[in-house]
Amino acid sequence: MTYKSTRGNFSTDSRHAVLQGIAPDGGLFTSPEITDIHFDWKRCITLPTEQMATEILKALLPDFSEMEKLVEKAYHGKFEPEDLTPLVQVGENWILELFRGPTSAFKDVALSMLPQLITAARKQTGCSDRIVILTATSGDTGKAALEGFHNVEGTQIIVFYPYGGVSEIQKAQMTTQEGENVKVCAVRGNFDDCQRGVKQAFGEISKKIQGTGKTLSSANSINIGRLAPQVVYYFSAYRDLLKAGRIGMGDKVDYVVPTGNFGDILAGFYAKLMGLPVGMLICAANVNNVLTEFIRTGKYNRNRPFYKTDSPSMDILVSSNLERLLYLACGKNTEKVSKWMQSLSTSGEFEVDSETLCYIQRSFGTWYCTQEETTEEIRDCWEKNHYLIDPHTAVAWHAARRLRESGKSSNPTVVLSTASPYKFPQAVLKALGTQTDGNGFKMIRTLHSITGIPVPSNLSALENKQEKFTDVINADEIVSYVLKELEQWK
Numbered sequence: 156m157t158y159k160s161t162r163g164n165f166s167t168d169s170r171h172a173v174l175q176g177i178a179p180d181g182g183l184f185t186s187p188e189i190t191d192i193h194f195d196w197k198r199c200i201t202l203p204t205e206q207m208a209t210e211i212l213k214a215l216l217p218d219f220s221e222m223e224k225l226v227e228k229a230y231h232g233k234f235e236p237e238d239l240t241p242l243v244q245v246g247e248n249w250i251l252e253l254f255r256g257p258t259s260a261f262k263d264v265a266l267s268m269l270p271q272l273i274t275a276a277r278k279q280t281g282c283s284d285r286i287v288i289l290t291a292t293s294g295d296t297g298k299a300a301l302e303g304f305h306n307v308e309g310t311q312i313i314v315f316y317p318y319g320g321v322s323e324i325q326k327a328q329m330t331t332q333e334g335e336n337v338k339v340c341a342v343r344g345n346f347d348d349c350q351r352g353v354k355q356a357f358g359e360i361s362k363k364i365q366g367t368g369k370t371l372s373s374a375n376s377i378n379i380g381r382l383a384p385q386v387v388y389y390f391s392a393y394r395d396l397l398k399a400g401r402i403g404m405g406d407k408v409d410y411v412v413p414t415g416n417f418g419d420i421l422a423g424f425y426a427k428l429m430g431l432p433v434g435m436l437i438c439a440a441n442v443n444n445v446l447t448e449f450i451r452t453g454k455y456n457r458n459r460p461f462y463k464t465d466s467p468s469m470d471i472l473v474s475s476n477l478e479r480l481l482y483l484a485c486g487k488n489t490e491k492v493s494k495w496m497q498s499l500s501t502s503g504e505f506e507v508d509s510e511t512l513c514y515i516q517r518s519f520g521t522w523y524c525t526q527e528e529t530t531e532e533i534r535d536c537w538e539k540n541h542y543l544i545d546p547h548t549a550v551a552w553h554a555a556r557r558l559r560e561s562g563k564s565s566n567p568t569v570v571l572s573t574a575s576p577y578k579f580p581q582a583v584l585k586a587l588g589t590q591t592d593g594n595g596f597k598m599i600r601t602l603h604s605i606t607g608i609p610v611p612s613n614l615s616a617l618e619n620k621q622e623k624f625t626d627v628i629n630a631d632e633i634v635s636y637v638l639k640e641l642e643q644w645k
């Protein structure tokens with residue numbers, strides 16, 4: 156399987172694609188062969204989760220040897236449930252609990268695996284460079300990446316998060332991170348500013364440091380090694396529905412995905428291309444609804460107000476992974492993709508042709524959710540089902556409700572639950588109609604006393620940890636910050 160840049164002729168194998176993170180021309184590595192892949196999905200859904208992950212990752216990243224070992228090292232004993240991502244019935248829908256890993260967000264599924272892939276790619280390709288991971292985070296990727304990479308030999312990691320743009324608990328998770336090879340920095344701006352700064356750093360620094368013993372890579376879902384592990388839980392959810400007798404072999408299942416950078420939902424599309432009977436993939440957004448509009452109309456326009464919401468990990472106006480979908484949707488025409496991306500970067504907008512839009516609409520539906528509706532869904536779900544959802548999951552829960560009410564689909568619906576409600580205690584308490592005084596940790600205790608739901612130990616342990624990182628910079632200082640860090644890490 157070759158990997159090609161979505162913007163040009165640059166091609167490489169899966170190991171080098173993982174090591175580099177982003178293509179030299181600014182495009183994303185995508186395999187054009189994904190649409191013709193022969194994958195025995197029927198056998199795959201009979202397997203336990205770790206074996207399932209091995210088969211899927213072998214198919215998507217075929218140049219890696221010893222995938223089974225890498226999967227075992229990544230996951231064994233790291234998640235609270237043995238099958239990593241349990242599926243539970245809540246009301247009329249199914250919730251796929253993706254947040255039971257070491258940092259209580261779904262990013263753990265991929266970021267437990269990525270360090271294994273990077274370490275293996277380094278060894279297997281004979282690369283002796285130190286891999287410096289640059290990461291922009293809307294709140295959850297940062298911590299999950301730090302947890303995955305801290306003290307991993309041959310790697311260093313720098314995380315940039317929006318100053319004042321993450322929850323108090325998310326901030327504490329990152330700024331207390333231990334490890335010799337980690338660095339965390341706040342950026343005055345939003346996630347898009349962080350992501351743009353990091354992409355700029357790739358563009359300006361990658362070439363400059365060639366031959367100095369260091370290579371830049373990414374832990375964001377622009378890295379295919381981050382995206383591929385996310386395909387697995389679409390299969391495991393299907394397997395669990397089959398096992399529960401809720402579907403027959405080959406029946407279609409809809410997936411509703413709270414979406415920001417479009418990585419998670421794109422993994423669902425990959426699962427579909429691999430043969431899994433996926434019905435609709437519903438892109439659920441908050442009021443930063445740039446994707447909703449795009450999927451409806453084919454017009455992408457980031458020139459709009461940016462809202463800070465209770466679901467901060469989805470406060471994004473430039474969704475990187477959409478580029479991978481566009482590449483497939485327009486018939487793998489890299490010139491078209493380059494033109495759209497160029498237009499996005501210069502004028503903030505682009506519009507796709509009707510064939511491209513049709514391709515997208517065949518698989519993707521969409522809904523967005525206001526702030527009040529998010530709050531209402533958390534409360535309603537708790538009152539009706541005694542099941543507590545976080546604000547991101549609530550956005551998807553809302554979309555699932557709307558899908559059902561629309562009568563457009565009668566398939567079983569799986570809602571991807573992307574974070575523990577304890578990462579966002581203030582928003583959740585507000586939804587339950589309770590006072591939100593005190594700091595985040597006090598709110599966690601209040602939430603626990605009201606609901607009785609166990610607090611993940613990684614979160615309660617934070618309260619006594621020392622804050623280690625206090626740097627705050629402007630977005631246009633990201634490149635020089637990275638250069639300075641590269642200097643210091645001799």
Ligand SMILES: *Cc1c(COP(=O)(O)O)cnc(C)c1O
Pocket residue numbers: 260261262294295296376413414415416417418419420468469547573574
């Ligand atoms: C990252 C994140 C999302 C969005 O996922 P994308 O892959 O960026 O679309 C949704 N919910 C939570 C809690 C997240 O951390």
